[in-house]
Amino acid sequence: MDRLSPNPREVVAGLLGDGRLLHACAERDMGAVFRMLNARGVSTRRIAAAVDITQGRLYDYMNGKSRVEKLTLFEQIADAFHIPGHLLGLARRSWEPAPTTAEHERTDRPPPDGDDLVAMDHFRSADRQTGGGRLYGAVVRHLSDRVAPRLVDIGSGPQVFAAAAALTEMAGWMAHDSGHDDRAAQHFACALPLARTSGDFPLAAHIAASSSHLALETGDVAAAVGWARTGLELAAQGPRIPALTARLHTMQARALAVASQRTPATHALEAAHRDLEASPAADHPWLSPFDAAALASESALILRDLELYDDALSYAEQAVALREAGRARSLALSRISLVDVHVRRGDLDSAVSVGHDLLSTSPTLGSVRVVQQLDGLRRLLEPHRGYLPVREYLARFDDARHARMLLLADLIPPSPGGTTA
Numbered sequence: 570m571d572r573l574s575p576n577p578r579e580v581v582a583g584l585l586g587d588g589r590l591l592h593a594c595a596e597r598d599m600g601a602v603f604r605m606l607n608a609r610g611v612s613t614r615r616i617a618a619a620v621d622i623t624q625g626r627l628y629d630y631m632n633g634k635s636r637v638e639k640l641t642l643f644e645q646i647a648d649a650f651h652i653p654g655h656l657l658g659l660a661r662r663s664w665e666p667a668p669t670t671a672e673h674e675r676t677d678r679p680p681p682d683g684d685d686l687v688a689m690d691h692f693r694s695a696d697r698q699t700g701g702g703r704l705y706g707a708v709v710r711h712l713s714d715r716v717a718p719r720l721v722d723i724g725s726g727p728q729v730f731a732a733a734a735a736l737t738e739m740a741g742w743m744a745h746d747s748g749h750d751d752r753a754a755q756h757f758a759c760a761l762p763l764a765r766t767s768g769d770f771p772l773a774a775h776i777a778a779s780s781s782h783l784a785l786e787t788g789d790v791a792a793a794v795g796w797a798r799t800g801l802e803l804a805a806q807g808p809r810i811p812a813l814t815a816r817l818h819t820m821q822a823r824a825l826a827v828a829s830q831r832t833p834a835t836h837a838l839e840a841a842h843r844d845l846e847a848s849p850a851a852d853h854p855w856l857s858p859f860d861a862a863a864l865a866s867e868s869a870l871i872l873r874d875l876e877l878y879d880d881a882l883s884y885a886e887q888a889v890a891l892r893e894a895g896r897a898r899s900l901a902l903s904r905i906s907l908v909d910v911h912v913r914r915g916d917l918d919s920a921v922s923v924g925h926d927l928l929s930t931s932p933t934l935g936s937v938r939v940v941q942q943l944d945g946l947r948r949l950l951e952p953h954r955g956y957l958p959v960r961e962y963l964a965r966f967d968d969a970r971h972a973r974m975l976l977l978a979d980l981i982p983p984s985p986g987g988t989t990a
Contacts, residue, residue, distance in 0.1 A: 575609065575610045575611055577606055577611045577615065577616065577619060577649070577650050578650055578651045580606055580609050580610070580611055581606070581650045581651060581652060581721075582651070582717075582718065582720070582721040583717060583718075584605060584609075585653075585717065585720040585721055587605075587759060588755070588758040588759030588760070588761070588762055588763075589601075589605065589759075590602065590605060591656065591759070591762035591763065591766070592758075592762065593605070594652060594656040594657050595656070595762065597636075597637065597643070597657060597658070598636070599630055599636070599637040599642075599643075599646060600630040600631050600632070600633055600636065600637075602646070602650075602652075603616055603627060603630055603631050604631050606650070607631070613627055613628070613631075619649040619650065620642065620645045620646050620649050621645060622642075640659075643657050643658075643659060644659060644662075647659055647662055648662055648663075648664070651664065651721060653665060653721075655766070656766070684715075685715075685716065685732035685735075685736070686854055688711055688715075688736075689732075689735060689736060689739065689854075689855070692704060692707070692708055692711075692736075692739060693739070693857060696739075696742075696743065696746075696898075697896045697897070697898060697899065698896070698897050698898075699897075699934065699935055700746055700897075700898055700934045700935035700936030700939070701742060701743030701744070701745070701746030701747050701935065701936065702743070702746060702747040702935030702936060702937060702977070703935040704743055704935075705740065705743040705744060705746075705747055708736060708739055708740045708743060709740055711736065712733065712736050712737060712740065716729070716732055716733050716736060717733065720733060727766070727767040727768050727769075728767065729767075730763050730764070730766045730767035731763075731764065731767035731769045731772055731855060732855075733760075733763045734760045734761070734763035734764035734767060734769070734772055734773075734776065734855075735760075735764075735772060735855035737756050737759050737760040737763060738756065738757060738760040738775070738776050738779055740756045741753040741754075741755075741756030741757045741760065741779060741783075742779065744756055745783060745786070745938065746898075746935075746936050746937065746938050747935075747936075747937050748937030748938070748941070750783060750786065750787050753783055754780075754783060754787075757776060757779055757780045757783060760776045761773060761776045761777065761780070764776055769807070769855070770803050770804065770806045770807030771803075771804060771807045771808065771810050771813055771853050771856060772853075772855050772856065773803045774800040774801070774803035774804035774807070774813055774817065775800070775813060775816075775855070775856045775857075776800075777796050777797070777799045777800030777803060777817070778796070778797065778800045778813075778816050778817050778820050780792075780796040781793045781794075781795075781796035781797040781800065781817075781820040781821070781824065782820060784796055784824075785820070785823055785824050785827065790824050790827050790828050793820065793823070793824035793827075794821060794824045794825065794828075796820070797817050797818075797820040797821035797824065798821065800817040800820070801814065801817045801818070801821075804817060810853055810856070811844040811845060811847065812844075812845060812856070812858070812859045812860070813853070813856060813859070814840075814841075814844045815840075815841045815842075815844035815845040815859060815864060816841075816859040816863075818837045818838070818840040818841035818844060819837070819838065819841040819859075819864060819867045819868075819871075821837040822834045822835075822837035822838040822841060822867075822871050823867060823870060823871050823874075825837060826870075826871045826872075826874040826875050827874055831875055834871060834875060835875070838868060838871050838872075841864060841867075841868075842864065842868075845859075845860075845861065845864055860891075861891060862887075862888055862891035862892055862899070862903075863899075865884045865885075865887040865888040865891060866884075866885075866888035866899070866902070866903050866906060868881075868884040869881045869882075869884040869885035869888055869906050869907075869910065870906060872884060873885075873906070873909065873910055873913065878910060878913050878914045879914070881910045882907075882910045882911070882914060885903065885906045885907040885909075885910045886907060888903040888906065888907075889903045889904055889907055889923075897930065897931055897934050898934060898936050898938075898939060900930075901927065901930045901934065901936075901939050901943075902938075902939065902942065904923055904926055904927045904930075905927065905939075905942045905943065905946055907923050908920045908923045908924050908927065908946055909946060909949060911923065912949050912950060912953070917953055917956055917958065917959055918958065920950070920959075921958045921959060921962045924946070924950075924962050924966070925962065925965075927943070927946075928965060928966065928969045932969070932972055932973045932976050932977075935977065937977075940970075940973065940974075940977070943966075943970070944970075947963065947966055947970075950962070950963060951963070
């Protein structure tokens with residue numbers, strides 16, 4: 570046996586929070602699993618010996634020339650590398666812990682780990698005020714150091730997979746807030762199979778809603794609609810949480826509005842309002858809140874895209890009024906939407922008035938998303954610079970942006986030669 574080759578069980582343990590491994594297992598693509606092990610230093614000789622196959626056969630699997638088909642070989646692979654049986658569609662392996670409650674008796678999600686919830690709440694609270702750019706590394710380290718090792722602990726239950734899913738989804742949002750949408754998509758892709766493994770359908774639906782939002786932000790309207798529908802299907806399999814289904818209907822409405830599908834977008838938005846207003850909030854430890862302020866903010870965007878500007882204005886003003894002072898990023902985004910609607914309605918004086926309020930946004934707010942939307946707002950105002958109040962505002966805006974970019978230089982590289990990104 571190769572002495573310098575790492576222990577494959579330890580390598581697998583470190584990969585159980587990786588969506589690529591979970592996807593490969595779900596597809597029963599053992600060639601992909603073997604490639605991942607080899608890429609992390611496990612020699613092909615050690616892999617072949619562990620599962621009792623020749624290196625030639627191993628190379629065939631790794632190169633996609635053939636696939637593992639026999640049940641006995643799947644069992645050998647699971648036992649050799651300690652891949653939990655359910656990930657490969659197998660019965661619980663002899664080395665796995667026995668469940669404290671039979672699977673068919675589980676009617677509710679598992680209780681969350683208290684330490685993970687405390688960490689989640691702390692990260693969430695700080696993120697609302699300081700932005701994801703300052704916290705992304707801390708969340709990823711927490712996942713790597715505190716959560717991932719417990720995914721293979723024989724004493725751990727489904728709640729650990731739920732914690733891993735929730736924190737991975739949070740890392741995705743922080744990556745998105747930092748301007749790294751590709752990285753955000755990878756985190757969301759990792760989070761969903763973890764949530765499915767935990768058996769927490771509301772959490773899985775929540776992650777699908779996040780994927781819908783990201784798809785819309787990156788211009789993939791069809792994927793945004795698809796993810797919202799997937800989320801609604803997942804939500805229907807778990808306990809009813811009106812705020813969750815309201816968020817999913819809202820994401821669906823946003824994508825349909827961008828696609829100029831007026832009637833279905835309106836129906837989806839109406840469903841969101843009905844869900845949020847008809848029932849009291851149901852508690853779920855891992856879901857970030859979707860409240861009246863969030864719905865008002867999203868409604869303003871939907872109605873703006875449908876060119877119903879008077880209705881959009883009403884919701885945009887409501888969103889600003891409902892936002893707490895302690896939620897700097899949400900308040901800034903709501904004000905940006907309000908200025909946007911004022912401009913589209915031709916009310917430049919109101920746009921400038923709210924725009925001045927935006928300049929008070931903390932310059933240290935570590936949100937690339939806010940900076941990008943502020944720059945988009947500047948582009949919207951630029952054609953109106955012939956109007957003196959707009960021209961004066963843009964001069965103040967550029968001064969404030971320069972100061973902001975200096976303070977956020979560690980997060981946002983300055984764009985070459987201009988005030989707009």
